[in-house]
Amino acid sequence: MTTAYFDHYDGSKVFQFLSTRVGLPLDLVNFLIAQVAALCLARLFRKPLKFASPEFRHSVCLAIGLLMGYFCFGNINISAACVRRTITMNESLAQDVRAIRDRDNLTNKEVNANTKGTVDSLDTVQRLPSPLEYFAYTLAFQTLMCGPVVFYNDYINFIEGEQWPGNTNAWLRNVAYQRGGARLRTVRVYGLSAVWHGFHPGYYMTFFAGGLFTVAARKFRTAARPLFVNSRPKKLFYDLLSFITTRVAMTFITTRVAMTYATVPFVLLHLTPSLAFYGCM
Template identity: 30%
Template sequence: MATTMDHYDGFRTFSWFADFVGLPIDQVNFVLTQFTALILAGLFRSSLSPIAATPAARHVYGLIIGLALGYFCFGRQAIHLASLPALCYVAMRTQNPRNMQRVVLAIALIYLSCIHFQRQIYDYGSYTLDITGPLMVITQKVTSLAYSIHDGLTRREEELTPMQRHQAVQKIPTTLEYFSYIFHFQALMAGPIIFYRDYMDFIYGHHLPGSKSLTIFYDKNSQEKEIVLEPSPTLVVVKKVVASLACAIVFITFISDFPIQRVKEDEFLKNTSMLYKMWYLMLTTMLSRFKYYHAWLFADAICNNSGLGFSGYDERGKPKWDLTSNVDVYKFETSLNLRDSIESWNKGTNLWLRSIMYERAGRNKVLFTYALSAFWHGFYPGYYLTFASGAFFTVAARSVRRHIRPLFLESQRKKTFYDILTFITTRIVMAYMTFSFILLEFMPSIKVYLYLYMFPHLLGLIAIILPPRLGLSKKAHKQSAEIDLSETISNGNAHKTM
C-alpha cells in the first residue's frame, strides 16, 4: 500500500511503518509531522518564550521547522509553498496599497487554481495528501495580510468594521516576519489560518489579553515592566489530542462500512427507499467529518502547546484557548439551524471569507462569498453543487427564521417542537448539501438528487417563496425583528457564510 502512490513526492523513510500499520505513506507522514510539531511546540513555549528569546529567534524557529516539515511531507512539491507567497510578497512591495490587495488576491487564486487543475489531471478524485492543502491555507494568509495592509495604509479607522480594525496592519512586514508568518509550523499542515496581527502578538508576547500579573521588576533604565503569568495549556492540549485521536479511530473503524462511493451504485439507487437513502447520506457524511475533526483538533492542540490560541478568561476566571479553534464539534453536531452549523465548521475559513469578501461586497454578499469559497476549494463539480446548494439553503433558512419561527415562540411547548423540527431538518439538509462535496462527481450527484426527487430543494424553494406571502401579523414581524436584532448583537453579526 505504501509504495503504490506514484504521485506522492514526500519522503518514504517510514514506508516500513506504513506497511506495518496498513496506512498509506502520505497519511503516516502527516501524522508523524503533526506529532513532531506537537513536541516542538512545547519547546517553543518553554525555551523560546517572549521573555527568554528575541522576536527574531522565535521567527526563525517557527520558519525553519515549518520548512523542514513541509519538505518532509511534500518533497519537490514544497517549491510551491515558497513560490506562491514570494510572488505575492513582491506584489505587496511594488503595488500601490490602494489596489495591491486585489493584485495579491488574483495572483494567489490563479496560482492555487493551476495547482488544483494539475492535481485533477494526474490524480483525479484521490485523497492522497498533496500540496494543495497547505497552499489553500497560505492563500488565505497572503490575501488576508494584503487586505489588512490595505486597510491599515489607505482607509480611515472609522471606515473599518471592528474585525478589519483589529486586523489592520500599518506597515509591510520584513522578509523574515512575512515568511515566518507564512511557514510557521503550528498551522502549516492543516491550518487554521492565523491572522497576521494575532501571529505578531504571539511572537512579541502580546497574545495574553487579560492575563494575570505575576510580579513587577525594573530594568537598567528603571523602566517598570510587568511579567505576566501565562496560563498552562497542558490540560487543554491533552483533551484536544485525545479527542482528535478518538475521531481518527471512529473514522478508520467505520468509514469502510459506509463508503460514499456506494451512492453511485444502481443497486443502492434503485433498491433502497428514499428514507434509507437519506439515512445513509447522513451517516456517510457524518463519518467523513471525523477526518476533519481529527486534523483540526490536533492542529489546535499544536497551536495551544506553543502558547498560541489563548484568548483571555471567561466569566468564571478560567483561561480560554479557542482563538485558533477551527471547529466546534459539539455545536456543529447539535446545532438547531444551518447558520449555527456553518459558524461551527471551518471557523478560520469563515473569518477569512468574511474579512475579504462578505464585509466588502455590496449586493449579493452570500452569492459572492459562496462563489469565492467554491473557487478556493478547487474545480471538482461536487464542490460547486455543494456551495450552490449552500447559498440556496442559506436564503431558505433565513426566510423560515424570519417569517415562521416567531409563530412558535408564544409558548415553551411550541418552541421545543420547533427546535426538534429544525434539529432534524438541519441534519437532513447538511447531509443533502455536502455529500456531493465528498463524492466530487457531477452526474452521480445529480442522480442522487433525482432519486430523492429533489425534495429538500423543493422544500427550500417553498420556504423562500411562500412565507413572505402569508401575511404574518404585525406582532410576528415585531418579534422577528427583535429576535434578529438581539442575536445580531450577541453573535457579532454571526450570519457569515462558509
C-alpha cells in the same frame, strides 16, 4: 495505488508501507501525519516556548513549516504550495501596504471601493514585516496544510504571547462577507471556502449544499417569524419552540443528517461518486 501515482508523488515515501496497509493514497497518509504532528507541536507555544523571544518563536514556526511542507510536497511541489498559500493568506498585507505608504488612516472606501460593511481597523498592518516575520507567517506550520486562515496581526499577537486567534470565520467575514454588497454574501463566503480547499468537484458540491441550507434556513425564518411577533404570547411561543428545536431536535437533524449529507462529496472529492451518492440519497 497505481505505479504512476507513486512515481509522480514528490513527498516523503517513508510511510509507504502504512499507505499500502490501510489502503489510502500516500499523500493523504502524509497529510494526516502532518496534521497530527502540528497539533502536538503547537503545544510547544503554550508552555515551553511561552516566554521565548518573538524571533525564536518565528524561527520555530518557519522551520517546522518548511520541514512539514517538504515532508508532504517534496522539492518540486512545495514551491507551488507556497505560492498558493502566499496568494491566499496575505490579503491583509496586500491591502495595508497602502496604509504604510500614505502614512495616514484609510477609510473603508479607500481600502476597497466595493466595501459595503466595515473592515476591522485592528487588521491594519502598522509596519512592513521583516523577512523572518513574513515567511514565518506565510509558512507557519499550524496553518500550512489546510488553515485556519488568520490575519497577519493575529499571527503577530500570538507570537508575542497571546492566544492563537480563533479559525476562519473572522477571515471569511472580513475578506468575503463584508465586501461587494449584501446580494451575494453567502455565495462569496462559500465560494471562497471551496477555492481555498482546492479544485476537486466534491469541495464545490459540499459548499454549494452548505450555502443552499444556509439560504433556506434564513428564508424560512424570514417567512415564519413575522407570523408570531404581532403578540407577546405568540412571540414567547415562537422563541420557546425555536430554543427547543434548535437545542434538541435540530442538533440531531442538522448536525447528524443534513451536514453529513452535504459533506460526503468533500470526502469523495470526485464528481461521479458524489453524484451517485446524491442520486441514491
